[in-house]
Amino acid sequence: xxxxxxxxxxxxxxxxxxxxxxWYKRALGLEIDEYGGTSxxxxxxxxxxxxxxxxxxxxxxxxxxxxKPSDADFMFNLMIDDFDGxxxxxxxxxxxxxxxxxxxxxxxxxxxxxxxxxxxxxxxxVEPDPAA
Numbered sequence: 847x848x849x850x851x852x853x854x855x856x857x858x859x860x861x862x863x864x865x866x867x868x869w870y871k872r873a874l875g876l877e878i879d880e881y882g883g884t885s886x887x888x889x890x891x892x893x894x895x896x897x898x899x900x901x902x903x904x905x906x907x908x909x910x911x912x913x914k915p916s917d918a919d920f921m922f923n924l925m926i927d928d929f930d931g932x933x934x935x936x937x938x939x940x941x942x943x944x945x946x947x948x949x950x951x952x953x954x955x956x957x958x959x960x961x962x963x964x965x966x967x968x969x970x971x972v973e974p975d976p977a978a
Contacts, residue, residue, distance in 0.1 A: 898971035
């Protein structure tokens, strides 16, 4: 039986495409390709986090405040390779955090807002303890 095997892309509208691309490049280090986007190789994240890296698909209740202060109906979760380095990068670029960074058993998290008011969740996975 046919089934979905992964997330193939995220496509979104913005007020100023070039400004948005520039912000993601400067603030988060995305490498913008000749098509104007970024292609994340699954092998890259799997090499760093062989069992910890994954893509989450999760509907939230309409009244959830997890995406606040954004008014968007969605939030990007971007996997990062160096949590502390990313926090330093954001500070150097003058990008304020939304709330305090958080450490959970499955990773480290921080949040920022992009130029169009979308909340971005930054996540550095951790490898599960094989003894657990």
